[in-house]
Amino acid sequence: MGRRAAHTETPYYVGFNLDGQEIGLNPNGERDQMTGPVVYWMTDDLDAKVAEVEAAGGTVVRPVTAVGGGTSLALLSDPAGNQVGFITQA
Secondary structure (H helix, E strand, O other): OOOOOOOOEEEEEEEEOOOOOOEEEEEOOOOOOOOOOEEEEEEOOHEEEHHHOOOOOEEEEEEEEEOOEEEEEEEEEEEEEEEEEEEOOO
C-alpha cells in the first residue's frame, strides 16, 4: 500500500478514504469527549441507530450533529464505556 493523501484537511478533521472505508482524525477529540480512537459506522438512519443503541443500554456522548457537507454523526458509549460512532451522508 502506498502513501494516501488526505481528502480533507482542516483544523478540526483530517479524513482519508481507503477503499471505501473512511478513516478520520480529530485533533480535538478530547474536547468532543472522545476517550480514544472511535470507529464511525455508516448508517442510512442515524436517529434509528442511536435509538437502537440506547435501547440496548448505551448512552449518548455526542448527540446527532450536522458537521457539514450533508454529513451528520453521533457518538455513543456502551455500558462498559467503549465508544462507537455512527455517521450518515446525504
